[in-house]
Amino acid sequence: MSRLGSNxxxxxxxxxxxxxxxxxGAVEITxxxxxxxxxxxxxxxxxxxxxxxxLAAQRQLLPxxxxxxxxxxxxxxxxxxxxxxxILGPMFGIMIEGLIVELxxxxxxxxxxxxxxxxxxxxxxxxxxxxxxxxxxxxxxLVELYLAAVRLAGDxxxxxxxxxxxxxxxxAALLSIIGAAGGCLGWRLGxxxxxxxxxxxxxxxxDAA
Amino acid sequence: xxxxxxKANRILSALAVFCVAAxxxxxxxxxxxxxxxxxxxxxxxxxxxxxxxxxxxxWLLTLFFGLSCGLLLGPRDLQWLGLPLSRxxxxxxxxxxVRGVFVFALVTWASQSLSGPGLCRLAGKIGAxxxxxxxxxxxxxxxxxxxxxxxxRRGRLYRxxxxxxxxxxxxxxxxxxxxxxxxxxxxxxxSGKTATLHEVSARLLAAGxxxxxxxxxxxxxxxxxxxxxxxxxxxxxxxxFAQRGTGGFSFAEEAWQxxxxxxxxxxxxxxxxxxxxxGLVEASGGGHLRAxxxxxxxxxxxxxxxxVREGCQDQIGHSIGPIxxxxxxxxxxxxxxxxxxxxxxxxxxxxxxxxxxxP
Numbered sequence: 001m002s003r004l005g006s007n008x009x010x011x012x013x014x015x016x017x018x019x020x021x022x023x024x025g026a027v028e029i030t031x032x033x034x035x036x037x038x039x040x041x042x043x044x045x046x047x048x049x050x051x052x053x054x055l056a057a058q059r060q061l062l063p064x065x066x067x068x069x070x071x072x073x074x075x076x077x078x079x080x081x082x083x084x085x086x087i088l089g090p091m092f093g094i095m096i097e098g099l100i101v102e103l104x105x106x107x108x109x110x111x112x113x114x115x116x117x118x119x120x121x122x123x124x125x126x127x128x129x130x131x132x133x134x135x136x137x138x139x140x141x142l143v144e145l146y147l148a149a150v151r152l153a154g155d156x157x158x159x160x161x162x163x164x165x166x167x168x169x170x171x172a173a174l175l176s177i178i179g180a181a182g183g184c185l186g187w188r189l190g191x192x193x194x195x196x197x198x199x200x201x202x203x204x205x206x207d208a209a
Numbered sequence: 210x211x212x213x214x215x216k217a218n219r220i221l222s223a224l225a226v227f228c229v230a231a232x233x234x235x236x237x238x239x240x241x242x243x244x245x246x247x248x249x250x251x252x253x254x255x256x257x258x259x260x261x262x263x264x265x266x267x268w269l270l271t272l273f274f275g276l277s278c279g280l281l282l283g284p285r286d287l288q289w290l291g292l293p294l295s296r297x298x299x300x301x302x303x304x305x306x307v308r309g310v311f312v313f314a315l316v317t318w319a320s321q322s323l324s325g326p327g328l329c330r331l332a333g334k335i336g337a338x339x340x341x342x343x344x345x346x347x348x349x350x351x352x353x354x355x356x357x358x359x360x361x362r363r364g365r366l367y368r369x370x371x372x373x374x375x376x377x378x379x380x381x382x383x384x385x386x387x388x389x390x391x392x393x394x395x396x397x398x399x400s401g402k403t404a405t406l407h408e409v410s411a412r413l414l415a416a417g418x419x420x421x422x423x424x425x426x427x428x429x430x431x432x433x434x435x436x437x438x439x440x441x442x443x444x445x446x447x448x449x450f451a452q453r454g455t456g457g458f459s460f461a462e463e464a465w466q467x468x469x470x471x472x473x474x475x476x477x478x479x480x481x482x483x484x485x486x487x488g489l490v491e492a493s494g495g496g497h498l499r500a501x502x503x504x505x506x507x508x509x510x511x512x513x514x515x516x517v518r519e520g521c522q523d524q525i526g527h528s529i530g531p532i533x534x535x536x537x538x539x540x541x542x543x544x545x546x547x548x549x550x551x552x553x554x555x556x557x558x559x560x561x562x563x564x565x566x567x568p
Contacts, residue, residue, distance in 0.1 A: 014343045015385035019377045019556075022347035026354040057374045062381075070340065077344040078351060088316055137309040138274060141282070141301045145274060148281040185370070193374040 013064050020058045021074025024051055028079050028090070045175055048097060048126040049119060049182025051075070055101040056115040056183050060190025061197075063109040072098020093129050097122045115183035123179025124172060217254040224250050225315055232311065237304050244311045251314060258318050271309050278302030346384065353554070383556040389508070390557050391530065392548070393515040395522055396538025402516040403427070403485050405538050409514060409549055410442050410483045416553055419443075421475025422483035423468050423497070424516070425450065439468050442483045443475065465496070472500035480558060481512045487525050488518035494528060502528050511557050 027050050035043040055068045075098075076091040104118040105111075134142055150164055224246065231243035251259045279302050283295030354377070394405045403424050414420045421443040428436040436458065437451040448467045451458040475482045490496035501513065515532075517525055526532050536548040552558065 011385040012381070014339050015346075015381040016378075017340075018343035018346040019350060019381035019384065021343065022350040022354050023373065023377045025347060026351055029351070053370075054374075058378075061374075061378045070343070073340055074343050074347045077340075078347050088319060137312045138305040139308055141278060141305050142274065144282060145278055145305075149277065152281060189367075189370055189374050192371050193378055196371070196375050197378060 012062065013067055013070070016058060016062045016064075016067055017070035017074050020054055021071045021078060024054045024071065024075035024094075025078025027051070027054070028075065028094070042175075042178065044093075044126050044130075045123050045178050048093075048122050049178050049185075051094065051097050052101060052115070052119045052122045052179060052182040053186030053189065055098065056105075056118070056186030057190030057193060059101070059105045059115075060110055060187065061194050063105070065106060066102065068102040068105060069095075069098045072101075089129070089133055093126065096125055096129070100125060112184065112187050115187040116180045117183070119179035119181070119183025119186075120176040121179070123175040123182070126179075127171075127175050221250060221254055221318065225318075228311065229315070232308060237300060237307065240304060240307045240311070244307050244314075247311060247314055251318060255318060258314075261317050262314055267313060271306050274309070275299075275302035275306040278305060349554075350380070350556075380556050386557060388557075389511060389513055389530075390555060391513045391515065391532045392552060393517045393522060393532045393535045394538050395517045395519055395535045397519045400519075400538040402518075402538040405536070405545065406483055406485055406514060406516045407440075407442075408545075409552065410481065412549055413481050413553060414442075418481055418553070418558065419479040420481045420483060421471070421479030421510075422481075422514075423471050424483055424485040437486075439464055439471075441471050443471075443479065468497055469500045472497060473505070476500075476505050476508050476510045479510055481514055481552075482510045483514045483516075485516035486518070487515055488521055491528075492518075492521040492524035498525065498528055512552060512555070514552070 028047060031050070032043075032047050035046065040046070051072075055071060058071060059068060072094050076094040079091050079094060100121045101118045104114040104121070108114045154160075154164060228243035228247045231239045248259070279294045279299035280292065281298065282301055283297035285293035285295050287294040287296050287299075354373075394402045394409075396402050403426055406424050407426075410420045410422075410424070421441075424440045424442055425437050426440055427434050428438060435453050436449070439448045439450045440446070441448075448464055449461060450464045450468075451460045472482065472484055484497050484501060487497060491498035494502070513529075515525070516538075517532075517535075522532055522535065534548070534551060536545065540548070
């Protein structure tokens with residue numbers, strides 16, 4: 001079912017987008033508020049991993065083109081009702097995550113590899129978004145400021161220039177593992193959910209006949 | 210949106226464009242001027258947005274960036290409290306602070322102006338009506354999904370996650386389904402079926418669902434039932450149906466036709482169709498059942514709400530398909546409320562009401 005052209009297909013597409021978008025929105029609002037209030041480390045990356053898990057699971061159940069992007073749009077608009085000063089940043093983040101997942105599943109629908117790679121990219125994006133936002137707020141000087149601070153820290157600690165890159169790679173690897181775990185969890189949840197729903201249908205089939 | 214708010218938004222939008230343009234040169238003075246204009250405009254038009262700018266973490270970070278620029282960027286040509294600072298670095302830090310505060314204030318205003326309903330309206334205007342509809346449904350589902358997230362047994366996270374995904378997928382399938390959901394108020398004669406049906410349909414109507422079909426109120430004179438009326442649930446129009454005669458009740462033939470037309474019309478135009486008093490006549494395939502048993506290609510109803518005489522529900526179910534849920538006519542108030550909530554929150558009803566968007 002890679003293309004849904006009929007009204008029935010369109011209804012199912014949007015019904016999935018609404019239901020899974022609401023689920024993602026509920027996770028963002030409920031769990032997100034909880035983790036943020038606890039000042040939980042890597043809270044944003046964890047929420048991103050859960051978002052990828054929801055999208056990857058949904059893609060196993062309805063492998064329709066564009067459904068991840070539509071779900072992200074619904075979740076982002078759900079997020080817009082949450083109280084707080086700034087919502088455009090998180091909404092933009094959700095949309096980008098939806099776009100990343102969509103692009104990878106567009107290439108290889110229902111694939112574990114797509115779920116894993118999408119998870120990695122989304123987690124890295126989640127961390128990078130903070131930097132992008134700061135760049136948009138403060139401009140080019142911020143980049144020079146960060147580079148100067150890293151050079152100074154390296155001088156103080158007596159580290160070589162390459163050590164900074166190693167630390168950066170280690171950090172990116174940690175993010176990638178969290179993101180990939182989210183993608184893998186979603187892929188498995190989606191497959192098990194599909195199996196569970198099909199089993200339920202088979203059990204009901206004799207009655208329907 | 211009130212006209213004053215719309216006017217204020219237009220003025221602020223124009224000012225925002227001007228202030229953003231003033232930032233392009235990268236010079237401190239125009240940036241500072243633009244920030245002053247923008248904050249002044251917010252104070253005048255949107256003081257609430259200005260209050261939302263009070264975020265200590267953001268201000269501390271901004272101050273930290275500004276001072277760090279003086280410490281780390283440019284040649285050190287200034288001494289302050291024994292610290293070697295750079296004039297060029299401080300100027301660049303000040304520009305960063307001004308620019309950061311301006312963009313932050315701009316984003317806060319945009320966030321406030323475009324939240325929730327505003328974005329849905331915008332989506333509808335730019336041709337994304339289905340997206341706007343899906344968001345409306347999602348917002349409707351949000352409290353229930355939040356409840357499901359918070360409830361459940363701890364310690365079995367995978368099973369809980371699986372349950373949530375399965376339930377969400379079933380919710381989606383139910384919303385997009387084509388099957389008509391049938392609910393029935395069941396009871397013996399004079400048990401209050403009509404009053405219950407009318408109460409439920411009135412509340413669904415008040416909640417914004419299109420309701421049609423017929424109910425069958427009694428005509429009581431001198432404490433005695435003298436006959437029946439037919440009432441169109443969509444508009445309250447009434448028609449004489451039965452009169453007590455010497456040998457029992459006599460039914461007006463054209464009233465059956467009137468009811469038939471109203472039921473079929475309701476199946477084509479309403480979301481919820483009410484049909485009252487399905488009894489022995491309907492159990493044998495006649496009466497109002499004829500308006501329900503024939504499939505319609507252009508059926509728009511997703512819910513049939515029936516009043517069924519006790520003991521007839523099985524035969525009626527054979528003709529029109531299974532009855533999904535029943536309510537005893539004399540059920541206590543809490544049970545009635547639960548029944549009403551089940552109907553009004555049913556994914557089939559809230560989903561189909563908005564997914565079938567006219568092209």
